[in-house]
Amino acid sequence: MKRFIIVILIGLSIVFVMDFILGKTLRHFYFTQDSGLQHRTTVSIEKTEADILIFGASKANHHYDPRILEDSLNMSAYNTGRDGQFVFYQTALLKAALKRYTPKLIILDFIGTFAYDQHDYDRLSNLLPYYEDHPELRDIILLRSPFEKYKMISQIYPYNSMLTTIAVGNLEFNKHRDFNINYDGYVPLHGVYNKKLDSVRTSLTYEIDDNKINAFEEFLTLTKQHDIPLVVIYSPIYYLYDRDFSIELCSKLCQKNGIPFIDFSRDKEFLKDINLYEDESHLNQVGVEIFTKKVGRIIKQRGLLSNTAADLKSTN
Amino acid sequence: MLFNSFTYLLFFPLVCILYYVITPKFRWLFLLIASYYFYMNWQPIYALLIFTSTVITYLAAYKLDTVKNLKTRKIFLFASLILNFGILFLFKYYDFFNNSVFEVMDYFGIRMKLPDFDLLLPVGISFYTFQAVGYTIDVYRGQVAHERHFGRYALFVSFFPQLVAGPIERATNLLPQFRKRIAFDYQKAIEGTKLIIWGYFMKIVVADRLAIYVNSIYNNAENHSSTTLVVATIFFAFQIYCDFxxxxxxxxxxxxxxxxxxxxxxxxxxFARSVGEFWQRWHISLSTWFKDYVYIPLGGNKVGKARHYFNLFVTFLVSGLWHGANWTFVIWGGLNGLYLILGRLFRFDSKKIQNTNLRRFQALLKITTVFVLICFSWIFFRANSLGDAILIIKRIFSATGSLFIADIGIFLYSNLAIFMLLLKDLIDETNIRIPLAQHKWFQFLVYASVVTIILTIGVFDGGQFIYFQF
Known part of the structure; x- marks a missing residue:
């Protein structure tokens, strides 16, 4: 038995050394990336000091062009949206940003559902590289599993399955690849949708995830606490639906907190023209130009940016 | 509790330490408690089913051992079989048969249907039911004596390492081991550790990685080209092998x-050179179970040719049905039965070929042919429905197009994982002796590297094992 324990300890020591060396190497190259998804997350968490921050998932990332908002509101803007990332990720990013500075306006693109999905917890692995340096993110990361802090003993674990992405993110050619060209975080889509407007979808039954509702409420509370104007938007979709519990709840929570909720899902302007879409849930660049301009106008009209450069500019 | 969960990584070493600390007299009790705890991590209530199955087979075996009258013995045997298979039928097959009967009746214009139960399938029910039933039959045949110690027998049915997905053990092999006083064996422990590390590699690095690509293709088969569907099917062949x-x-x-x-x-x-050989290498504990308890009682090969082929075919149909309550599994089983029959009808004697290179080429050709045939049958195994399976086969032969790669990283890891797996299997298969590989420190490095690879490219959110659903 003693011999076996010694052998296991020697084996673990070798693994520990390999893990340390490889983990530290991956960490170094993770943060030297200058293109790609992971780089954009690093910018969102550690670098951006833009006046306007846009939060959300893929719809946020592909629907809001910061350049248009910068033009219409005369403020800098950054799009932190990331494909497949839901409210946990958005709340985590907001916490990290608030630790560094106070944005002047926040736009939260509501993903449209509070449904439980284990994958949304799994996807929080994208925040693991920031666990060590950002204690403010830990509560959210630990939603993955209470064992996460023990798994972090491994230096490789936070970068699990990221080897190729990290390698590519450090290569010069990656900056010029179509799907990596971003404008302050915004990644445009260029395709055109070619299917008919989907018939009315009746309300779906799904299991509600209380953690998601809590994270959403935390997002609203944080902006209130920091006195940051917030607008929650449900951006255009190319299908019709009857009613949905999550959207109604989102509207109610916003109302309760005195936060404007703008629902574009039934906006006729975006339902009549298929040429504005890449697929049923995502606008293409043509649609984005119209949509972002409209968002800018609404922000101004509703006076969501009081005492802002936009107002100063208009009064001059 | 899943083997690939963090909880199990804590559970197993703790169980191991306590197991060796506890006095040998009470180890069976400790392992029994640990096994039930392990199982109750899924649906605690379903532990009652294992207990019920244990009680039924224990009592039946007791009666089979004590009663001498053949007729009475048969009654006890059949009572045990009916009760055990009845529970299995209720939880696994009832809805399937109910719907199938309804569809047939509906075809003749009779619309009558019993209510569906929609019961949640208890994890590993097919495995422990077969193990317990096998024991009863062995006692009936007089191949094994009835285990008088109820606790030890309960442990035989519920032993946690093999409870939910096998190997389906035989009483002759496992029960005597529970009676022995086991001292710690260094060599066995080292062998066991190596197997565990390689098992995790197969599951986390190969199976779960391939599953990402396979699921994305098989769940949207109508949108994919022939090349993509072929690659996904090959990936599935390795996925299911490595998962199980x-x-x-x-x-x-x-x-x-x-x-x-x-x-x-x-x-x-x-590496099998015939479908028959494949089944001597694949899920051996189930194959031998079906051989001993279905194929041989049907007459095996000690009957006329036609009857022999019928026996083979029926055994494989039942084996297909064992895997799942769906026609796709039945067809998968039937297809393998058919391969075996055709293989026996057109047997070719390779000894006639003298040239070594030609023989090697022939071996390679045979391995490839078997792999292609097995891959074809996997289409039915993996497809979400019979309609999907037919669609996939149609598209494989008609839908030209390029290979779909959504994420180059996933694709690269998948191929790298298959390469490493095949390399290890090739070394084991050919028994190549690499002098350096015999060195203790080299082995340390290799297994430490495997663990590092698991940490680097393993899929930690992979979830369930495929065979849990059976």
Missing amino acids: GGYSNIAIGCAKIMGFDLMTNFRRPY
Whole structure:
């Protein structure tokens, strides 16, 4: 038995050394990336000091062009949206940003559902590289599993399955690849949708995830606490639906907190023209130009940016 | 509790330490409690089903051992079989048969249907039911004596390393081991640790990685080209091997560390040179179960040719049905039965070829042919429905187009994982002796590297093992 324990300890020591060396190497190259998804997350968490921050998932990332908002509101803007990332990720990013500075306006693109999905917890692995340096993110990361802090003993674990992405993110050619060209975080889509407007979808039954509702409420509370104007938007979709519990709840929570909720899902302007879409849930660049301009106008009209450069500019 | 969960990584070492600390007299009790705790991590209430199955088979075996009258013995045997298979039928097959009967009746204009139960399938029910039923039949045949110690017998049915996905053990192999006083065996423990590490590699690095690509293609088959569907099917062949083979390795390894020898379940199946040989290498514990308890009682090969082929075909149909309550599994089983029959009808004697190179080429050709045939049958196994399976086959032969790669990283890891797996299997299969590989420190480095690879490119959110659903 003693011999076996010694052998296991020697084996673990070798693994520990390999893990340390490889983990530290991956960490170094993770943060030297200058293109790609992971780089954009690093910018969102550690670098951006833009006046306007846009939060959300893929719809946020592909629907809001910061350049248009910068033009219409005369403020800098950054799009932190990331494909497949839901409210946990958005709340985590907001916490990290608030630790560094106070944005002047926040736009939260509501993903449209509070449904439980284990994958949304799994996807929080994208925040693991920031666990060590950002204690403010830990509560959210630990939603993955209470064992996460023990798994972090491994230096490789936070970068699990990221080897190729990290390698590519450090290569010069990656900056010029179509799907990596971003404008302050915004990644445009260029395709055109070619299917008919989907018939009315009746309300779906799904299991509600209380953690998601809590994270959403935390997002609203944080902006209130920091006195940051917030607008929650449900951006255009190319299908019709009857009613949905999550959207109604989102509207109610916003109302309760005195936060404007703008629902574009039934906006006729975006339902009549298929040429504005890449697929049923995502606008293409043509649609984005119209949509972002409209968002800018609404922000101004509703006076969501009081005492802002936009107002100063208009009064001059 | 899943083998690939963090909880199990804490559970197993703790169980192991306590197992060796506890006085041998009470180890069976400790393992029994640990096994039920392990199982109750899924649906605690379903532990009652294992207990029920244990009680039924224990009492039946007791009666079979004590009663001498053949007729009475038969009654006890059939009562045990009916009750055990009845529970299995209710939870696994009732809805399937109900719907199938309804569809047939509906075809004749009779619309009558019994209510569906929609019961949640208890994890591993097919495995422990077959193990317990096998024991009863063995006692009936007089091949094994009735185990008087109820606790030890309950442990035989619920032993946690092999409880939910096998290997399906035989009473002749496992029960005597529970009676022995087992001392710690260094060699066994080292062997067990190596098996566990390799098992995790197979599951986390190969199976779960391939699953990402396979699921994305098989769940949207109508949108994919022939090339993509072929690659996804090949990936599935390795996925299912590594998912189940990986589980078996972990199970055998864990048992070995505690001093128990479970039966080998996989022996590099994709190196088989005939479908018959494939089934001697694939899920061996189930194949031999069907051989001993279905094929041979039907007459095996000691009957006329036609009857022999019928026996083969029926055995494989039942084996297909064992895997799942769906026509796709029945067809998968039937197809394998058909391969075996055709293989026996057109047997070719390779000894006639004298040239070594030609013989090697022939071996390669045979391995490839078997792999292609097995891959074809996997289409039915993996497809979400019979309609999907037919669609996939149609598209494989008609839908030209390029290979779909959504994420180059996933694709690269998948191919790298298959390469490493095949390399290890090839070394084991050909028994190549690499002098350096015999060195202790080299082995340390290799297994430490495997663990590092698991940490680097393993899929940690992979979830369930495929065979849990059976």
